[in-house]
Amino acid sequence: MAILEIIENLDSVPEAEKANWAEVDGKFQREVEIPDVSTLESTLKKERDARKEMEKKVDALSGVDLDKYKDFIKKEEDGLSDKQKSDNALKKLNERIEKMETDHKSDLAGRDAKLQKFHLDEKSRKAAIAGGVLADDLDDVMIITAGQRKLDDDGNIIMVDADGDPTARSLEDFFAKDFKESKPKYYEGIPGGGGAPPGGKITNNKALLDLPPEERINVARGQKVG
Secondary structure (H helix, E strand, O other), rough: OOOEEEEOOOOOOOOOHHOEEEEOOOOEEEEEEEOOOHHHHHHHHHHHOOOHHHHHHHHOOOOOOOOHHHHHHHHHHHHHHHHHHHHHHHHHHHHHHHHHHHHHHHHHHHHHHHHHHHHHHHHHHHHHHHHHHHHHHHHHHHOOOOOHHEEOOOOOOOEEEEOOEEEOOOOHHHHHHHHHHHOOHHEEOOOOOOOOOOOOOOHHHHHHOOHHEEEEEEEEHHOOOO
């Protein structure tokens, strides 16, 4: 914020600063910037309030022998028996161990979940390809059928119904029969299903599985093999 400073003459003004003054009606004036004191006032008020609070606490202790008070506090801290001190130390140690175990179990559970999902996805993809699902549609089929398969407590893949209850159908039968009947568009050589891959020589997914990995990649890219 700027204010206007006015003086009668420049006699007391240093030579280097005289250029900052302008003569108006026989007097000299200039604009002076002053700092915003609102923040300073707020800080000052907090300091005053803190001082008042401290004075209240000091007044409350006006009749207390501080040396005796210090001795009392020390006795309270030292009053614990060796057993109590040992129990407290053991409690803290057990709390640290429990936290470490909890963190470790959580980490293991996360890794186990990832391994189980990988196992489930890998087996499902192989079963889908063996059942005749088109390679180009495999990712979509995995998403569509995700809710129809899971791992049991022993890590085996089981098929489940709409309510999540286990069924007698195996993973292989599901893709070779059930899913083929309900979604023929994801299979080769079935009315309503997909066509053969580019190149004309790979007519089913079993043949695709029998190819070396490099040729399988070429088929996926639409290149001829053989």
